[in-house]
Amino acid sequence: MRLLIVGNGVAGITLAKELSGEFDVTIVDRENIPYYSKPMLSHYIAGFIDKKALFPYSFEWYEKKGIRLKLGVEAKVIDRARKRLITSGGELNYDILVLATGAKAKEAVVEGKEYIKVLRTFEDAESIKDALEHEGRIIILGGG
Template sequence: MSKVVIVGAGQAGSEAATHLRGQGFDGEITLIGAENVLPYQRPPLSKKYVIGDMRKERLYLKPESFYHENQIKLRLGLTVKKINRSKKRIETDSVTYEYDQLILTTGSSPNQFPGNFGKNLSGIYYIRNLDDADKLKEIFEPGKTALILGGGYIGLEGAAVARLKDLNVIVVEKSKRILNRVACEQTSNFFENFTKIIM
């Protein structure tokens, strides 16, 4: 029996496993994720979820029963330590898996401050996963100030959410204008003036 191992139990990993079954693949599928939670959608983390308008269960892409019914082995809370491509073997912190085909759906990670530039300071938050969003939920209190680095879509989204929770917001952008990489100058100027008015 052919074995497929998918590393990364986010939306791409869950969809890859679902697609394989949907296309008639009848071999073994193992979906490995570092987080100890069902595959979930990330976009609402920085919006509806962090302000309390969405329950955690609504983030899940599919119920646990779906994976069981489709014979997709979920292996959550495991970090892949080593991939041996010549032996077609994956080592996690506790278990080794063999595969015939390997799919990597590990996503990206946020840019972080280097160690000598404030990486270890308290009060710095990144939002990448459910744990990050839960930490932000705890500290979003009216009257506090949020300094957001980055005036792109995600940074401005974060600013809007912080304002919904009555935080004071300062957005710092290294370019000469917000939305520099994704919008023309007129659009950037419109949103900059608009945000000054409402913030």
């Protein structure tokens, strides 16, 4: 059976790890990089860990587990009748579809919004690290 997982975050990767021996697993994710630890992004920004520590699973690991990755691909339309997912990179058929897309940070609607950075992705972390190197200080809002 074909298991198609949309989202390569902690829920998606955990499901893929658990079921890769029983199902033909494909993961679709809009980011161009394999799974990374989102809770550790703040530690990476602070310099407590290096970039490599964020990425526990290499492309070789996915291959060994028989998990196909479709990275940099965005899910567009779910055709439930035909059991297919239409993506920015084509169509994928499935027997079971799991949406494990996670959450999205709420953007602030305030003056100076262009100076606000949200920490949700590895790309966000890189942007914040870069801002710290050039600006030298930040204010953190939220306890997430």
